Each structure stands twice: as structure tokens, then as C-alpha cells.
Amino acid sequence: MSGPNVDAVMTAVDTLLAGALDAEQMPIAIEQLRQLFDGSKACFARVGPNMKSGDAIGTNADEALERRCFGDLAQDFAVMADVVRAIPLGDVYRDRDVFGENGLRSSRMWQEWMAPQDMYGGIACRLLEAGQSFWFFDVQRGRTQDAFDAADCALLERLFPVLRRVSEISRQVGHLRMQRDEARGALDTLALGIVIVDRDMRIVYANEGADEILADPEAAIGLRQGRLFARAAIDQRQLKQLVEGALRAAADPLAEQRCSMIVQGGGDRVHPLSACVMPAVAASALVEPHSRVMIALRPLQMATDLIACARQLFDLTDTEAKFASALAGGMSLAEAAEVQGVRISTARTHLARIFQKTDTRQQSQLVSLLRSAALPLRSR
Template sequence: MSEPTLGTVMAAVDGLVAAAGDPAVLPGAVEDVRRLFSGSKACLARFGTDLDVGDAIATDVDPGLQRRISGDLKPDFQVLSAAIERVPFGLVYQLHSVAGREWLMNTRAFHEWFAPQDMYDGIACRLVGDPQSYWFFDVQRGKSQPRFDTAERDMLRLLSPVLTRTMEVRRHLGRVELDRDMARDTLDMLADGVVIVDRDLTIIHANDAAERLITAVRSALLTRRGRLAARQGDDQRALKAIVAETLLAHDSPLRRHSSSFVARAGGREQPALSICALPFAGLRYPGRVVIAIKPLSGRPDMTDHLARLFGLTPAEARLAGLLAAGTTVADAASTLAVRLSTVRTHLARLFQKTGTRQQSQLVALLNSVSPPFPAA
């Protein structure tokens, strides 16, 4: 084995630091450490529950062998995992010392997994973990190579804090990415449009409903070079004004401001849009505004939603939908092709099930419970 130089050590450290922020370079960083130790194989891997192929970043990966860890060789690896779990974090160990050389050499895992990959002697270190799983780094040497000595174990001990920090940052960024994806998926479930813009109206994110509204032919809103814009000149000025006022109000909470207006479409085929601006919550993202967009026509069918919400029969739900849309009792009887007395009976049941006493109260309640999510 050639002696490591300061340059090769620093290259390995630099690679690990870069990998903390960019998972795409993590395999290359693991390869750099393998070369540093003149190993036959190296891996950064997780042991624990719900393992998959992505839980091992290894050099010269064999996906078939990786799958066997949680497949037919799982019993042997469960014993190995339990033995390694007893090793304190940060302590460098040799696998045969932890698991027992005699036991290890007689396992299927050794003969069908370690040996085919020329993994006969290894040093490793547990890095980070939780009650369900832990991450560790392991570097191996082949059958014809010299065994690891004390100096090499000491070198891994010195590298272990860098490896640990790399995985701590990766785990944190993984949670951030998960939170971001969940937030975006949640916004996409909403029936109304939501757009996040900066002070120049550059679109940072638009949910699915907003994308549909903005891209509709002759819509009241559109995009110009990645920025949110209104079709009409007066509306464009109003849009800029409410964004500017919202940002000022965020900095000065006592400042009164107008945060909404109605944007007009370019033709009768598209509805006008109610536009409302809100400051983006939190101090980590200054200069960002949330724009809520709601069409002012094209009322969705509320029948199924009202039936589920108040436990209405189909006939009662149809009447409730008509009343919410502004239909009179007499016109509802004509539309539903039933007697006026039948409609009044349904109306009495609606009062009972919704806890209202007057038709005006009922209509106000029905119009306040429009579903936040589009119909499936």
C-alpha cells in the first residue's frame, strides 16, 4: 500500500464536505476514501428498518448483491447489525472482532456476499443514528492485500468526525427536502390558486390550480418572462401595488393596507379573478408574498360536498345547492320538478340538520363551506 499524502487526505476531506450539500457527489467522495486506504471496496450505508438499495453508497455497486442484504441473507446481516449497534458512535472497529471471526467465516453472508466482492478485512465506524437505524462507514481489503494496521485505524478515527458531519447535514437536508415536497403537494391539492412571488413578481412557486388559471386562454392573469402579470393595465398596477403594500405591512404590522382586488379577463369565456396578497410567513424568506387566486364565476357543484358535510339526502343536497346559488324556493321547486310543499319539507330538514332557523342564515352557511380541495 502506498503511503497517503497530505494532498490525498485533503482531497478525501474536501470530497466529503462537498457531498454534505450535494448527494450527487457522494459516491465520488466514498471512492476517494477507498483510494486513500487502498481498499478493495468502501461503503457508506444504513442498517435498520425499511432498508432499500439507496441506503448504501458504495464503490463498484452490485444491485443484486445489495438486494440480498434484505432478502435471503437478511438473518446473517441482522446478527451483524445487532453486533455493530453495540459499538459506540465514533469508535473504529474491525468487523471480525465485533462479530467474531469464527462465526463470520462460517456464514452465508461471508461466502456469498463478502468473498465475491473481495472483502476479507475491514475497518469501520458508526456515524449517526436513531432508535430505528444507524449509518456507518466501512472500507475493506481483498484477500491478497495486507491487513489494516494501527496507523490506518487511527487515520479513519481522524476522518470519522468529517464522515459524521457529512451524514448529519445530509439527513437534515433530506428532511428539508421532504418538508418542501410535502408543502408543494399540499398546495397542489387546493382548489384555489396559490402563487408565491418575490417583490418583482417573479414566480417562485405556483400550485396546480394557479397554473391552470394563469395558462387559460385570455385569463385575467398570465406570465411574462417568469413573472406574474395581469392582462389589463389597471389590474397590473393594482397587482404591483398590493404586493408592495403587503411587503410594507409585513415590515410594519400596524400599517393599514389594501391587499385584494378583482382582475378582469380578456374575454367572456374566462371569469374575473379575485386576487388577495398575504405576506409569506416566517423571517427566513423576506421579500416574498403569497397570492391567492379565486375565480368569481363557474361555481362548482356543491351537492356531494354538502351531502357529506351535513348528512343530507340526495334530494336535500340538491335543494341546498340551488339555494346556495341564489335560487328561490319557488324556482327550486320548478327546477327539481317537485311540489312547493315538498321543497318546504326539505327546507325544514335543512334547517334542522344545519342548525339554522332562517333561509338567509342557511344560505350564508352553505356559501361559507365551499370545499378547499377540488372534487375527485
Template structure:
């Protein structure tokens, strides 16, 4: 994976015509034939962008109302989404894959076999499916193929959050884009100076605090430490360890996640020279995010760290959680320290409390 691809992913969040180039690169990264992004939203039909080879297949699938007819698609909504990219044959029942003729009848003549994909659910209710199509003669992905995709997954999660909010349409100027996102948001310069805020963020004065030199702080010590580190990393043009920062609930506020997105290339111009977009999403019992998926997709945890965190959230002691994850207790402690650092928590009880705020409701 190159930093250039991560940069392009963030650019595509605001300039959707860039997604095809990103998807071509994702296909190449995973040694696949094609790639696509599908956004699901209860308020509107699914929207999608795909590379040239698979785009006609998705268009035909859409025209045939495949989103409602396909057993495979319906399982996406009823099964707990994995916290990583997975090979479809390792996730779906064989019968569901074999019965998806709306897809198979169109992909087999192209020499396409299975898929690797990741289904990212977001606190705002939208869901994004990133998938790559495998050549039939190279169907099962290697561990390296999956590792490269999983390294990109947190970037894809944040970018798809914005893409879903904008409806896969190009952002049109700072004010319009921030209003359309419907999220508390601010645009910052590379040195952290606030250039613009929207009314939703201004209505949270206890959460987002003005500080010296026109900068911003978060009203939680541990979360603000991660936030300032993320801002400094953008200024230094290095990859921050965390770009999505959980802020725990208090009596006067619910939990939120603060996302730090770099504004690059065309996005930099759209936001009048701003360098960083800050967007906040609420975490509540009504969110459509299961704990392991929220952690892996938005808190930059690796799949192994997310599995351990999910076990801990179910009330298991570290020894038992490590055993269920097939790791030693010593490795579990190492993972737990990383999880603490990435989620802004310091104790296992704090981590569990954060995860217990999030449930996956039945979509009916």
C-alpha cells in the first residue's frame, strides 16, 4: 500500500469521479479483476461506482432489482459484518453464493470467480460495501492480498462516511458541503486554525472548545490528546496512529466519534484552501454499528485487535478473550495496550463501557 492511494481515497470522498481510479488501484492491490463500491441507505435505493469490467454487471443487477432478490445481499444485513476484508466463500453459506444467478450468469463469462469484500456500517446508519472481483484462475486471495486491503480499510471507512452523506455527489464549496453532510463539522488549516464551522458543531460548545490562536480542542483530556496528535500529523505530513477519536459519554452528552480527514488535491480547492475536515458522528444504542466493526472500521484497529476487543466487550476476562482469539495472554496484553491507545481509554472497564454504547439493531 502506498500513502498516495490513501490520499486518493480521501480525495474521492469529496470528488466522487475519483472513485473509479481508487477502485482500479484497490483491484490492483488485491490482485483482482475489478472492484466496486456500493452505498446502502434506508432513505434511498443503493448507489454504486465500479471499474469498467464489473460496472455493466452491477447495472444489470440493479435493473433486475437484485438488491432485494439476492439471498447473498440479504445475508449482508442479517449476519454480523466481519471486521476485515474476507473471501466470500469463507463467509457466506455455499448455497447462497451458488444461488446468486443474477451475478453468476454475468460474471462467469467474464472469467470472474469469487469476491473479497468488506461491509462497513456507520454510526449514521449508512452502509458501504467495498468488494473486488477475483479472476477464476486466481480465485482464493492470499494472506498478503487481504492484509493490503485491511491496511486500507480505516481510510475507506472514513471516506465512505462522507461519500454516503454527500450521496456520491461532488462537494460544491465549503458551506454547501458542510450543510449537506448533516454532521457537526469544521474545516481547519494545517496548523489547526479553525477556518469554518457549521451550526451543528457550533451547538456543541462543551465538546468543541476554542483555544489560543484560533484553534480547537475537544472537551475530554484523553480524546483531545489523540485529536491534537492527529492534527500535528497532518501538519507534519506523516501518517497519524489514529484518525477517528472516541469521546466517551458524560451526564450532559452522549458518546461521539471525531473523524479527522485530510483535504487533499481537489478537495483542498473545494474547501477554499482548508487542509483538514473534522466531522463528528454520534454513538448510541440506535446506531447500526456492531462493536467489532465499529472498532476495526473507525478506530484503526487491526482485525486481530478488533476480535480481542469484541470478546472483552462481551464481559470475558483477558485470559479467556485471548484464548478465543487463539493468541497468548502476553500477546493479548500487547494488543490491549494498542487498543487503549487507539480508543483513548486507559482501563478495560472504560473500553467495555465504550463498546456497550453501541448495538446492532434488527433491520427487519
């Protein structure tokens, strides 16, 4: 090949580094590399256990053939990969030198996958090893093109450090993305609204539970122009004070702070919520420390399995659990006694035993404890 265009090389390198952080940019980077080598096809891929289609980013992709590579041709691909494993990292190799011209052309992998995509001769190098996996870059020439020469191999050797670094970053970002997705999935199973806001109450993240709460026009907390707000002015002032207190506590863990409140909303039709506010750890060095707060929101409604929870968590008898459930549902002791068909004196005896078993002293404490007793998991 003729000497590479410096501007084209630098553009490809810049796009590769961008693709390491943003997966949507990677196909553009691989296409630029293909053009840099005047290739018919180029590919950047991970090879190893549990391979899936997203592990390979190629140009001129034929989706049907790509599926075969991870389907009925997977075993043939694995055999070829085992041969490549023996090649040192950074060494540029030619397909025909590693597999032999006749051996490669007679293989099912070449006949059914490579030849239909005009892959008649390629150069490649392994970039990174991680456990049983390795990353490699490969570029092919078509049937009517000249074979790669020494200048092509030298260019790929010079690009190896960049490609290796891109592999490292992509792997790290992939792990972070997987951890993020797992964390979000776990938060979405909670029957709690989890929101992360900045100091101006702008929402940075909200799980499924929070989305449902914020979309409810009768909830005591809502969303306005991207900011969290309580519908009643007195609640809004108190919520803002809790957020400011959490930010101070993040900077000074010894600072005293109140972290929870009941957001009433001020209206018969408004659904009240409990809100627990705490500092949120910045997930990126790009985020200003001590600038975000996590708020857990929970509708104040009695759990449907409260009787069972009361029995299991506090060793209440069935009768005591029914009394406790009735009180948590808003009944007075006299009303609960009437429903249970007992005298008020008997109800007081039950209440005293419930206080003893739950380590509470007042009916308001008991109700608050029982309303938070059930595990906050969403039904799926």
C-alpha cells in the first residue's frame, strides 16, 4: 500500500478512543480503520466463553451470516480461535500463514462464512487477554484486491498500542455498564420510589417505583420542569431542608441531620408518602462530590400481608396480629374491639401485649412500625 494518510490515521485513532467510552461510536471507528487499510471487511471482537453477537463489531455486516457465526458455526470459530491464542499479543499475523492457504480455504468457516463476505485474505493481531477471553482486530481484503503487504502490517503494528488501550477501556466500561444495569434492575424490584437529585432538586435518576409515583397526579410529590417538588408549600420547604441537610452531612458525616418526613400533600384526595433523604455517592469523577442526594419514597398504605408479617416478625398471635393490622389501617382501639367482637378491656390487654412484643409504647409508634414491616418488593 502507499504511505498512510496521517490525517486519516489520527481521525481513526480519535474515533476509536471515543468508541471505547461510547459504544455507538465504535462501528464508525471500525469503518474508518477498514478504509485506512482499504479492506473489504474489518472486525473488533472479544473471543471467549459465553460469546454473543454484541461482542463483535464488524463492517459490511451480513446479519444472517453473523448469526451463524454464533450459532451452527460457533464450534468451527472456536477451533480457529484456539489456534490464534498461541500468537503473542501485538504480533501481526496473516490468515494464510497461521492456518495455511489450503487448510483455510477448505475449512467450513471460510467456505460458509468468510468467502460469502468477500474475505479472501486478512491480517490481524490479538490485543488483550482477560481470563479465558481475548480481544483481537482483523481486517480482510476482497477477492479482486491485492494481498496485504509489509506496509499494511507495519501500520497495524503501530496501531496496536491504541487498539490495546481501546480494548482495556471497553472492557472496563462494559463491566461498569453491567453493574449499573444490575443495580437498576435491583432497584426496580423494590416497592419504593428511588430518586437521585442534585442540589437544585433536578432529577438525575428515578427507578420504576419513582416513575409511577411521579406520574400519579394525586401523589403528594410530583415532577415539575425536571425537578422534584412537593405539592404542598410546607412540605416543599421541609423537603428542601432535608436535601440541604443531606448535602451537609455528605461533607461532614458528624453533622446532625433529620433524614425523613411524611409528605402529606394537604388534601383529602392526595396520597401521602414517606420520604427518606440521604447523601448519594458520586458514580463518576466527573460529578462534583457531595452534590447529589438519594430520596426513598414510599406510599403510606397498609401492606396487604400485614397480618402475616406481624405474626412472623413480632411473634404475635393471630388475634394480636389482627388487632395490630386494624390499628395500622387507621381504626381506633374501640373500633378494632368492635370489629373483633371483644370488650374494650380485652382490647387494651391485647394492645399491652402487642406493645411488649414490638418494643413500642404508643399507638402511633406501633402504627409507624407496622406500616414499614412488610418487605418493599414489587410484584412481578
